[in-house]
Amino acid sequence: MPTEQFVTSIGAPSKPPTTNVAKDAAIFIHEFQPLLAQRTIYKKSATPPNCLAVSRSHIFAAQAEKAVVHVYSREKGNQEATVPFTERITSIAFACDETVLVLGTAEGRLFLWEVASGRQISTTQAHLQPVTKVVIDPTQNFLLSASKDSTVHLWSLPALLSFSNAGVQPSSPIRTFTSHRAAVTALDVGHSSSFCNIAVSASQDKTCFVWDYHTNTVLRTYLLPAVPTCQVPDAADRAVYVGYEDGSVQQLSLYSVQNAAVGSATIQPPASSRWLSSDKTAGAVLSISLSFDGCSILTGHESGSVFAWDVAKAGLTTSLLQAPLPGPVTNLSLLPVSGFTGEHHSKLKIPSVVKPKFGAFDNANGAVPGNYTLNVEFNSNASALEQSSFQEALTAASFPVSMLDEGLNELLSWRSSIGKPDGSAQKETVDFMSLEDESEQPRQLSLEDQNVSLQAELEALRSLQRASFEKMDRINAERKALLEREQKRLGRTMPNGTGATINGAERMDLDVDDSSSSDG
Template identity: 40%
Template structure:
């Protein structure tokens, strides 16, 4: 059975003098299934909403109203680095081994954690970047200026580019600050969907590849945080009045697809999936399991609640962290397909220097180094391996022999003879016609 893990972060001072909970713990690593437990903790962190990211090896946490990011090693269980940036960090996320940060000045920064390379864009947002989402090919940034920018990740990371970075497009249907973004990881331009939430009490579903607004959802109060189902079939929303909403995108009255109404039709969402108690407060962050059946909510009074999406039972309190819970991030339970792992991060630098890639190659069978794959065989051989050279020589010989056979093939004589016969017949017909013309021509 696959185990599910998630990471939570708190922001602010402890709410009570509870001696059972350490006062300086800011980040918790939890095991959700098969049995809930707290696996490890990290100290000295106060990460606001949208300021936590986690990978297989590290946890990154931007600090409240500061230009700092704390980096923690999950393997060693300690704080690995303290990283300072030129501007205050308002949000961050991970795209593979690249940490993407939004600043209070409206700027986007990308830090390659395995090289230390730092890319910074001009301040394309006129106000602070409030949230950021990443897909395998794009970066989306939401701002207090009510706009959502869509950036090409490959263009941002391009080496040697001298031009100033510009977003590919801007999504600008909102009329108030953007509070949250959620995007799927589709590679098909027709299904590249994202959802933006705003203080104008609306959520808009976009095709961010084309810039089309597919549907607008209106809520009784403004959304604080959102999360898309792993299969992009439903949207979970937490609003300012403590309500939780579950909106199915492909239900009987589909919001998307060929059976849906015109995109200009606004949908009023008024029936909540659940509601939190007044003493708990509205959910400031959401976390959805990878099978989409369990929803976790973090609250300003320190509670982490577990909701059953299928049966819609009364939520269960998993933990009380004695401080405002600001972030919930699930770790993928699926084995990684990456052949490298960043065990030690390289601090960012904008100075001109040689491009050095620091990483660890992963073996296929744990601790035993195997040479099964072609890549590992070439990597661990002195020069070119003999079988690789023999294979290439054989390929070249086959190609040469094939070309020789093509040159030696006899010409299709039957077709040639037929063409010459037609040519002779046309020539004879032309001569006969000209002879008759000469005979009929009168002599003057």
């Protein structure tokens, strides 16, 4: 049965835990559907906003006011390692199929840590103030970093991870978005893997920009009624749901963004698009996430409460916890749904993370160094190791052209006539979308029947070829006769025998006289 779970983490505890919460519990995994219940807890953590990253095997939690990241094993259910860094971590996110952890620091720098090899890469100080959020685009080619200095940088992820940059500082950002006038509090990108994708950023200046991060072009500007704290885009990029400091949630429609003119006027969302909470003690919305079906929004609040909002009803549905958590819910994320038939599994598994080693794999010539090793295991799931080309194409960034051509040719073959054993053409066409009983569908031809059909088609082609050649012979014979008749007419001379040819008009008169005399 498909199961959907969500993970939450709290910051520094502000009150003693209730009886239903274990001591020192700080990270919680709850089942959201089909049965609401607590599944796993992890202890000894205080995580600030945007500092929790969950993979299929591990949980990474950056600690508040510390340059430390706690690593938890989801299989063992305990803390696996404590990883120190040289700077305090303010934001983390996964990249490259959960093999690279991107960390933003309080000094405005970015760290890239390969968790399977321990390789660590550091950028220059690009931001003037702490990084508030890092986001990876769906193509895994671009990295966006937002900061309190009101800017958003766009980085090339392959360039940052390239060994050609080993031993030297990586290149500068590709471009910088500078339309905000205060700290950027929220940043997300659309779900498209094309060059027409969008980015959505919100700021303390009460503005929300929808812009194309490939060209730095602003597509739409929203004037918000309050200071935004977090946001989440719809799965189909139809809307963005924004959380505010007063505990309310607002829906910003993006349906007309793609058709809007560049540089269009700013928009102030209607008051009806803002959903108010009936619980005035919940506090600010610190984290927000969207369910798999896009029908429910989950929000984590400063009071420790977790609420569910109904998108269709545009309002608060219920509280998901019997009692609030002992601290502010700084991070909340719905995990990928598990339990589907033919569920996609990663081919590689990271059994244990390797602590970062800055500069351990530097190589001046840009080649892969000899001491570079990966600590990975092949997934034992046969379906993960043996996938058809069609299954791989479904998860790829774009569909292969060769496979599209093959499919179109197959559709044409279904619509074409199939020769019968007696040589006659079958006029009925195969309807591959038909809902009739299978017994009424054309039977599958055996190898002998296919050979007979091909021989009949070959004989028909030969008959057509013979008929075409015969027709060409008749046309050539008629053409030859006409040319000979024309030469005879042109070869006639004058009656005096001078051999002079007769012009066209006189020749026609002679022909008429000859014909009349012969008739007489």
